[in-house]
Amino acid sequence: MKSELVDSFVTLLLRLPVGIVFLFAGLNKTRDLTKFSEGIRQQFRETFLGGPLLEGFIFVLPWAEILVGACVLIGLLTRPALVAAGLLVAVLILGLAVVGNYPSVAQNTVYMFIIAFALRTAEHNQFAVDHLLQRRLGNG
Numbered sequence: 525m526k527s528e529l530v531d532s533f534v535t536l537l538l539r540l541p542v543g544i545v546f547l548f549a550g551l552n553k554t555r556d557l558t559k560f561s562e563g564i565r566q567q568f569r570e571t572f573l574g575g576p577l578l579e580g581f582i583f584v585l586p587w588a589e590i591l592v593g594a595c596v597l598i599g600l601l602t603r604p605a606l607v608a609a610g611l612l613v614a615v616l617i618l619g620l621a622v623v624g625n626y627p628s629v630a631q632n633t634v635y636m637f638i639i640a641f642a643l644r645t646a647e648h649n650q651f652a653v654d655h656l657l658q659r660r661l662g663n664g
């Protein structure tokens with residue numbers, strides 16, 4: 525029991541920074557969507573990543589970050605949210621590599637490792653809404 529509590533605390537410590545970073549990254553983008561959109565378009569103007577895919581990404585990214593961040597932070601749909609976070613980071617790493625922003629690639633790679641470890645430890649998730657729902661439904 526003591527080990528499970530420690531493991532759950534480790535999972536919480538992994539989830540918190542991921543959730544906070546995603547949530548506030550998305551919220552900050554929504555404060556000025558025009559500035560965010562124009563900045564991304566400018567950054568990718570000379571790359572093969574422009575066009576409709578980029579426009580879709582610009583539209584979805586802030587809202588996906590908010591949703592994923594909130595879910596990871598409170599531990600709701602933890603595993604799917606962490607998978608989504610990992611996929612978002614992978615796409616961000618691709619874009620950052622294309623524009624040659626390697627310091628940000630390295631920073632996002634660290635996030636990827638944290639997300640992967642959080643996903644690996646997600647079975648120990650006592651400090652999460654998922655755990656409360658599981659108990660309420662009688663499955664744990």
